[in-house]
Amino acid sequence: MQSSVVSLPLKDSPYEASHLQALRSLFGSIENIRSTLNLDVEELLLYLCIGYLNTERIQQVGANGYISSTNISSVADFMKIPKETARRKIKRLIAMGLVENKHGVVVSDATRWFAISRQLPLALDRTR
16 A cells, blocks of 8 residues: 655744654654563553552652552543453553552552653643
């Protein structure tokens, strides 16, 4: 199958070029993390989501906060995926040792989760 080449002018060329570069960096980071952990993209996003939800207490009270477990329903709701899909994929994350089920779902190693999440290029301020 051949793809068509379409040339479209960019309205705000410098901004669009930097935006596309940022996307390239994001996809590259996702691929590096995904392949290092041997996960598919959805499993990686679930792992990141679980860690994010585990850190809600830190987000609410600052550095004195703590990691707390979440449940599969909360993960599925946050990711907007079926609960059964979340349960099945989380079961694989548990088998791989990335996540534990201790009165809810929690990342096995918060330090490792933070190190992995820092590999993603995040946009802290996108105002222009």
